[in-house]
Amino acid sequence: MQLPQLFLDKMKELLREEYEAFEASYDNEKAQGLRVNPLKISAEQLLRIAPFELIGVPWVPEGFYYGKEDRPGKHPYHEAGLFYIQEPSAMAVGALVDPQPGETVLDLCAAPGGKTTHLAGRMNGEGLLIANEPHPARAKILSQNIERLGIRNAVVTNEMPDKLADRFSAFFDRILVDAPCSGEGMFRKDPDACAEWSPEHVTMCASRQLDILESAARMLKPGGRLVYSTCTFSPEENEGTISRFVALHPEFVIEDAQAYEGFDQGRADWTSDAASGIGETLRLWPHRIRGEGHYAAVLRKTDGEEEPARRKYAKGLSDRKALKDYFAFAEETLVAKPSGEFTLFGDQLYILPAGMLSLDQLKIVRPGWHLGTLKKNRFEPSHALALSLKANEARNSLSLTADSPQTLAYLKGEALKVDGPKGWHLVDVDGFSLGWGKLADGTLKNHFPKGLRWTGG
Structure with a gap:
């Protein structure tokens, strides 16, 4: 692999005695992993039935390495949503967010959906998960992955972060900002990221990351958790971005992020005016662990305005007669009848997740659990409905x-x-x-x- 010389010079200056091991890691095979979807199957069950060898990822109980000869993405179990193909280092981020069932959670830069689906599995179908992706084509891929894993309680939006912040002020218990970055940590996996790299691109990414964090800060409840992550080594985009953000927002403190063997600490000496606690952030290096490069910081909002008492929530259909064909289908076909706030997007029928705010004037790709299509005098069930059901339902x-x-x-x-x-x-x-x-x-x-x-x- 031909790495940019300016990048290599920069890493040599940063890593010093570790540089040779770092450079040599690019000659190693990239790690390949999958993460079990607990909405469908337990890790123990998958280990019993999977026709390929799986070895546990140390930092995520639901994560596994698979061999380079295996093709789990070409197996029927993948189509059934039993697992998600995900780079092992990236799995650490969802574990740091650690959402709990019943919470309101936002993945602000969510496509293609690896971290979103991880959060959904931890939430166990309870609570509200909003997955946002500003790029329309990527938002569609995100929505498809949410569908494949049988997730019922997610809304997919296609908005810029500041537009969401205007609607969801002090709304979320937990927010993940897996920020767009220069992608240095993915060079071994993604040659396109290597080709696009430049010092100017690093600077541009760092500026954009701070803007995204500003929007996230507005949407987090006091006491809430904000996890920031990148797949780059650049101090400007990692310790630098977090230090600048905390300096602008003293109501945020950096918390200790759980580290595992091979994980490294954030480096205060790699940025000017490093924030207190920057050493509690995490760096994942390809020469230290079996995975690609990542950075993660866990922050808590210690003060701020409480959630506004009056909000406009999304409303379901009041006219159930319009759904007579759906109810006839459900009675004839389903053992357990889906219930909740029904809503129509054109002729597409969904159930809104509980607690979702008004959808008015938001770009919505998926407003909830997709049940199917209301056609003339009949109802046709969606693929999403099939994948969210158990065989006995x-x-x-x-x-x-x-x-x-x-x-x-x-x-x-x-x-x-x-x-x-x-x-x-x-x-x-x-x-x-x-x-x-x-x-x-x-x-x-x-x-x-x-x-x-x-x-x-």
Whole structure:
């Protein structure tokens, strides 16, 4: 790998006696990892059924390394949302946020969704999770990953941070700012980040990061936790950004971030006017651990205005007659009927997460749990509904095994020859929901989304 010479010169000055080990790490194989989705399966269960070797990531109980020859992303269990492919160092960030069930949580720079889905798993379906991504195409990918993992309590927004701050003042218990950065820690994994690097880009990123933190500060409740992370080594974007932020916001204090073997401390000597507690922040280095480069800081808001007493909350549909086709579907197809505040986005039916503020004048990609489409005189269930259900929550199901030819045929979008009652069937692989099919006259019409279908042999 050809690394920028200015980058190497900078790292040599910073790391001194560790530089040779750091440079040599770029000749090593990159670490590959996946994180278990506890909304669907436990780590112990996955270890029993996974057809590839998994070795635990020391800093995250739900995280595992897999071998370079394995392809878990090409396995039916991936389509069923049993795990998320995630770089092992990045898993440390969600663990530092450590959201609790029932809390209000914001992932402010969320795409493609690795950290969002980690937070959702820790929340266990309880509370409100808002995942925001300013870039429209990336917000769509974020939404798709939330769907695949069967997450019910998330809203996906497509806004700039300052626009969200105007709506959600002092609203969240925990906020993650996984900030856009120069990507130095991902050079081994992402050659594009290496090609885009320059000292000017580092400076620009540091300025933008401070602006994002300003918006996050407005949205956090007094007493709330703010976790800041990057995938870069640059002191300007790490210790420098945090020190500048704390200097502007004395109501924030840096807290001790839990470290594991191989983790390094933030470096006060790498930035001017280092904030008190900067040594409690974390650096993850590729020559010290089995993972890429990361930085993380945990801050707490010790003072500030309380949550406003009067807010405008999102409202559900008052006219249940408009949903008669959905209720007929639910009665005929589902054992457990979804409940909550129903809302329509065009002809798309969702259930709003409890406690969500008004959606008015916000760019919303996913306003909650997507149930399906209201069509003329009928309701068609969504892929999101299928993936959020357990196999025993549908009245009719088609149970397949991971190595069955029928499973491959289903994932390729083919119709299946099946005996059973007419109507909607939930297709599952080894007991984990995979999608919908509609049975008539011995043929199951395939409703696995066209954009997700497998190609090839």
